Amino acid sequence: MDLHSLRGAFAGRLLTGAGETAAFLTDWRRKWTGRCIAVAQPDRTEDVAAVLRWCAEHRIPVVPQGGNTGLSGGSTPDASGQTLVLSLTRLNRVRAVDPVNNTIEAEAGVTLKQVQDAALEAGRLFPLSLAAEGTCTIGGNLATNAGGVQVLRYGNARELCLGLEVVTAEGEIWSGLRGLRKDNTGYDLRDLFIGSEGTLGVITAAVLKLFPRPAAQVAAFVAVPSPAEAVELLQLAQRRLASSLTAFELIGDPCIGLVEKHVASARRPLTDRSPWYVLLEVSDATGEEHAAATAEGLLEAALSQELATDAAISTSLAQFNALWALREDISESQGAEGSSIKHDISLPISRIAEFIAGTDAAIAQAFPSVRMVVFGHLGDGNLHYNVSPPVGRTGPEHAAEFVALEGPMNRLVHDAVVERGGSICAEHGLGVLRRDESARYKSEVELKLMRKLKAAFDPLNLMNPAKVLP
Numbered sequence: 311m312d313l314h315s316l317r318g319a320f321a322g323r324l325l326t327g328a329g330e331t332a333a334f335l336t337d338w339r340r341k342w343t344g345r346c347i348a349v350a351q352p353d354r355t356e357d358v359a360a361v362l363r364w365c366a367e368h369r370i371p372v373v374p375q376g377g378n379t380g381l382s383g384g385s386t387p388d389a390s391g392q393t394l395v396l397s398l399t400r401l402n403r404v405r406a407v408d409p410v411n412n413t414i415e416a417e418a419g420v421t422l423k424q425v426q427d428a429a430l431e432a433g434r435l436f437p438l439s440l441a442a443e444g445t446c447t448i449g450g451n452l453a454t455n456a457g458g459v460q461v462l463r464y465g466n467a468r469e470l471c472l473g474l475e476v477v478t479a480e481g482e483i484w485s486g487l488r489g490l491r492k493d494n495t496g497y498d499l500r501d502l503f504i505g506s507e508g509t510l511g512v513i514t515a516a517v518l519k520l521f522p523r524p525a526a527q528v529a530a531f532v533a534v535p536s537p538a539e540a541v542e543l544l545q546l547a548q549r550r551l552a553s554s555l556t557a558f559e560l561i562g563d564p565c566i567g568l569v570e571k572h573v574a575s576a577r578r579p580l581t582d583r584s585p586w587y588v589l590l591e592v593s594d595a596t597g598e599e600h601a602a603a604t605a606e607g608l609l610e611a612a613l614s615q616e617l618a619t620d621a622a623i624s625t626s627l628a629q630f631n632a633l634w635a636l637r638e639d640i641s642e643s644q645g646a647e648g649s650s651i652k653h654d655i656s657l658p659i660s661r662i663a664e665f666i667a668g669t670d671a672a673i674a675q676a677f678p679s680v681r682m683v684v685f686g687h688l689g690d691g692n693l694h695y696n697v698s699p700p701v702g703r704t705g706p707e708h709a710a711e712f713v714a715l716e717g718p719m720n721r722l723v724h725d726a727v728v729e730r731g732g733s734i735c736a737e738h739g740l741g742v743l744r745r746d747e748s749a750r751y752k753s754e755v756e757l758k759l760m761r762k763l764k765a766a767f768d769p770l771n772l773m774n775p776a777k778v779l780p
């Protein structure tokens with residue numbers, strides 16, 4: 311492929327050497343590695359449009375990429391070497407903050423952390439929060455409809471987005487950068503692009519919702535006997551705290567064991583071990599004392615009702631951050647432990663305890679001695695129902711035998727999820743990881759409508775082909 315015409319078609323960087331492109335070709339988990347004809351890094355929306363027009367003219371497939379932290383292989387090109395990687399990281403300006411309208415307009419390549427910081431500077435909160443926030447981008451967050459730890463109170467990325475600017479597969483610019491909370495003027499294009507994982511068009515900018523900053527925040531690390539008590543504690547907390555409850559995470563004890571093993575600074579906050587813990591967050595509009603009293607009142611009630619056996623509450627920002635670090639470091643620690651099989655699932659909250667008990671038992675029977683690494687956003691019904699190899703079999707020489715379990719284990723877990731009315735892909739996107747599996751559980755009608763949408767938005771099938779839909 312002659313890339314001279316592409317080089318001349320847009321302003322920005324075009325990377326072609328193997329050394330320059332390597333970082334764009336492998337995903338965060340190092341599970342997928344592909345090849346590409348080049349990596350284009352435009353600086354402006356008009357240049358993204360020019361790149362896409364060139365791709366349409368030359369029938370070159372495009373893989374949009376943000377921070378490349380996605381966990382489903384959506385941002386990695388295939389092995390053909392015929393694809394262009396379109397990196398959005400140089401579209402990195404916060405265009406405007408409107409504190410009265412409580413909105414921020416940011417380009418797709420701005421990292422989530424930069425948006426949070428810009429909101430903070432304006433005295434506001436941008437509540438989307440997840441462990442990859444220093445690297446993942448707003449474009450990637452919206453393209454995957456990311457969730458994170460505060461969905462319980464503020465919703466997924468979709469609920470936080472008011473308007474979008476998108477470049478279509480044909481290279482046209484759609485400016486839908488509306489900062490409106492009400493707008494019923496026909497089909498909602500914004501909602502179609504959100505969660506479409508780069509298969510319908512390229513998000514180049516977004517108008518996002520901001521919120522008042524809480525006056526104080528407290529985290530509590532609570533030992534609970536089992537997921538059933540954790541679910542009861544969630545209801546108690548929602549009754550007592552209402553919207554002050556901003557996060558409610560379930561953590562299995564093996565997760566804390568892995569963090570202790572792989573993160574030198576990690577410390578268990580409670581003296582005695584418990585099979586399960588809840589990490590909850592209280593955000594208070596009044597102040598520190600009120601936040602602490604609210605959390606203490608909740609925990610006293612939980613202890614007296616035997617929903618909890620012990621608890622620690624943060625009394626400083628350092629303690630608040632240390633408690634959250636235990637949760638945020640689980641994914642990296644599981645990665646450091648060798649291969650893993652991950653299931654990002656969601657269920658009606660009423661079915662979660664029984665799902666964990668039943669599926670843990672079925673896995674123990676079918677795959678003896680594998681380790682369950684279960685944690686997640688219990689307040690949203692979303693579990694990371696992950697599995698690590700047996701102790702002593704984590705080395706690369708055992709990787710193949712563990713990977714061979716993935717197919718049958720996925721079937722067992724996903725069937726159990728779907729039987730209970732759940733979803734096999736809660737917040738990480740389908741990418742290639744869950745593309746075929748998801749199609750297996752969808753009806754023909756749903757798949758047909760999805761294919762028609764894809765054909766309408768991307769008639770040449772150039773936008774991230776073979777992702778999301780088989």
Ligand SMILES: Cc1cc2nc3c(=O)[nH]c(=O)nc-3n(C[C@H](O)[C@H](O)[C@H](O)COP(=O)(O)OP(=O)(O)OC[C@H]3O[C@@H](n4cnc5c(N)ncnc54)[C@H](O)[C@@H]3O)c2cc1C
Pocket residue numbers: 338373374375376377378379380381383384385398418439440441442445446447448449450451452453454455456457458459507508509511512513514641642737738739741774777
């Ligand atoms: C340690 C860790 C923790 C995580 N925790 C969470 C969590 O709690 N909740 C959660 O939801 N996710 C979580 N994730 C995964 C999450 O999906 C990503 O971190 C993030 O949303 C992806 O953003 P990105 O910029 O890295 O996108 P990428 O990985 O670059 O891309 C992801 C997908 O979006 C597409 N895409 C990217 N940018 C654009 C664009 N501008 N226009 C169109 N399509 C685009 C890509 O083609 C790809 O399909 C975690 C990841 C890691 C590594």
